[in-house]
Amino acid sequence: MDNREPTAVAVQIRAQRDGQFVFVLDPSLPFQMILRYLEKRWEESNKFFRSAKIVIDLGLRPFRFDEILALRDLLKNKWHATITELRLGHRFDSFFEWASRQIGIPIHQIPIQEKEPEPVIIRQTCRSGTRVEAPQDCIVLGDVNPGAEVIAGRDIIVFGVLRGMAHAGAYGNTAAKIWALSIEPSQIRIADLVAIPPRQDKSSLQSKRYEVAEVRDGQIQVISF
Amino acid sequence: MPGKTIVITSGKGGVGKTTTVANLGTALAMRGLSVVMIDADIGLRNLDVVMGLENRIVYNVVDVIEGRCRLEQAMIRDRKINSLYLIPAAQTRDKDSVMPEAMKRLCDQLAENFDYVLIDCPAGIEQGFRNAIAGAQKALIVTTPEVSAIRDADRVIGLLEANMLKDIHLIINRVNQKMIKRGDMMSTEDICSLLSIPLIGIIPESEEVVISTNRGVPLVHDRKSQVAAAFKRIAGRLEGENIPIPLDNHEGSLLSKVKKIFGAG
Numbered sequence A: 001m002d003n004r005e006p007t008a009v010a011v012q013i014r015a016q017r018d019g020q021f022v023f024v025l026d027p028s029l030p031f032q033m034i035l036r037y038l039e040k041r042w043e044e045s046n047k048f049f050r051s052a053k054i055v056i057d058l059g060l061r062p063f064r065f066d067e068i069l070a071l072r073d074l075l076k077n078k079w080h081a082t083i084t085e086l087r088l089g090h091r092f093d094s095f096f097e098w099a100s101r102q103i104g105i106p107i108h109q110i111p112i113q114e115k116e117p118e119p120v121i122i123r124q125t126c127r128s129g130t131r132v133e134a135p136q137d138c139i140v141l142g143d144v145n146p147g148a149e150v151i152a153g154r155d156i157i158v159f160g161v162l163r164g165m166a167h168a169g170a171y172g173n174t175a176a177k178i179w180a181l182s183i184e185p186s187q188i189r190i191a192d193l194v195a196i197p198p199r200q201d202k203s204s205l206q207s208k209r210y211e212v213a214e215v216r217d218g219q220i221q222v223i224s225f
Numbered sequence B: 001m002p003g004k005t006i007v008i009t010s011g012k013g014g015v016g017k018t019t020t021v022a023n024l025g026t027a028l029a030m031r032g033l034s035v036v037m038i039d040a041d042i043g044l045r046n047l048d049v050v051m052g053l054e055n056r057i058v059y060n061v062v063d064v065i066e067g068r069c070r071l072e073q074a075m076i077r078d079r080k081i082n083s084l085y086l087i088p089a090a091q092t093r094d095k096d097s098v099m100p101e102a103m104k105r106l107c108d109q110l111a112e113n114f115d116y117v118l119i120d121c122p123a124g125i126e127q128g129f130r131n132a133i134a135g136a137q138k139a140l141i142v143t144t145p146e147v148s149a150i151r152d153a154d155r156v157i158g159l160l161e162a163n164m165l166k167d168i169h170l171i172i173n174r175v176n177q178k179m180i181k182r183g184d185m186m187s188t189e190d191i192c193s194l195l196s197i198p199l200i201g202i203i204p205e206s207e208e209v210v211i212s213t214n215r216g217v218p219l220v221h222d223r224k225s226q227v228a229a230a231f232k233r234i235a236g237r238l239e240g241e242n243i244p245i246p247l248d249n250h251e252g253s254l255l256s257k258v259k260k261i262f263g264a265g
């Protein structure tokens, strides 16, 4: 079992106008960490969410029937809360897989569009507290500051300084890369690998034009150009 | 031409917003400008205490907005400067009773008659923040050089930008040159490059601030104080004067070096 403590917020909680809460699950964290995080929140929040109506937003997280059941039971039995809605993000494969097992007939989804999803372009600095999720590539025209998170299915390209958390290849694509004018010591992730780039001395900062983080020999490495 | 409405805010509490409003308001008024300060924050020490006006409060900003008194009845004149006024904060926590539109109308009304309207705003994570920023055209973000304060300042800059308040300047408060030199504190250059908004002033750390807060007399009245000089320079910059900002305050450190050399001889 994964015993890491959740470093970031494993579940983003937003209040809706109608009084319901939306729980956005981090697509990159193991389910055990999501559960642990929720238990921690429950203890810290002093029963704030008791009897709440909750929308579960999977975002880019694959649908897993057992996870949803575990979540429903936890919320029902311990929090006396009800899941009123389940939101599926951009990834339906695992949902169809489950559905076809239910009915015992293979389901084939007719592709809606042949072309790849467009890259998500953020035309400003991502400041602390911002979270960007892109199904494929993500381009940031600005810095990514500490406390901001950028998660992409494929590459992340930052036309600025990367000081916050970047997760490329978030669904397991180890060929994904992170490009930035400068990669500073923040946490970067590619697929399920995690690395913290070392601090550099100032002289090397001046000569380089850009940096790329990629997986080499099963490790994330940052190369300066 | 209507006056400027400026909100003074921060990411974290206790970084020096109230201190800034009191000293900047006083410094602007000392230049002969008319200034009204609105206290929109209920902190540990309110603006009225820092200004030494707490005994004169009868009405507050919520009374004005809800029509329980006329605007002039809630405005308290400063003890020393005739062109400086304070509108105190409501003493209750239900700050949501003020609507952003009402706050905006109040600010517009005040800007008709004053050169500056300064708003002491709650920190960005607190209740009442949206109300306090509603009427402002310009924001000053106060941060200390601590990593956590800077990160929260960054978040608030994002919030302000999302609320279409884009004229934002930075004040770095409680700067300790010795600690920066030792590498124990983030340098002002690093802070500016991270937050990427223009810097309008650096205020040194000084126990004079605490003493003046307790006396209820803003420090800018003290002619010899370095902190006072720093606030007066910010007032000048707001007035459009081109006063360069000594990054990491090398003027001060040079002086102390010279003193040391003489002292050793």
Ligand SMILES: Nc1ncnc2c1ncn2[C@@H]1O[C@H](COP(=O)(O)OP(=O)(O)O)[C@@H](O)[C@H]1O
Pocket: B010, B012, B013, B014, B015, B016, B017, B018, B019, B020, B043, B044, B045, B173, B174, B175, B203, B204, B205, B206, B207, B209, B210, B213, B227
């Ligand atoms: N430059 C400074 N040097 C020393 N102490 C300071 C300085 N600026 C503020 N303080 C102290 O920090 C505390 C918080 O300041 P305050 O202005 O009330 O912050 P805020 O309004 O942001 O909560 C006060 O006790 C104040 O005296």
Ligand SMILES: [Mg+2]
Pocket: B017, B018, B019, B041, B042, B043, B044, B045, B046, B120
């Ligand atoms: Mg205050």
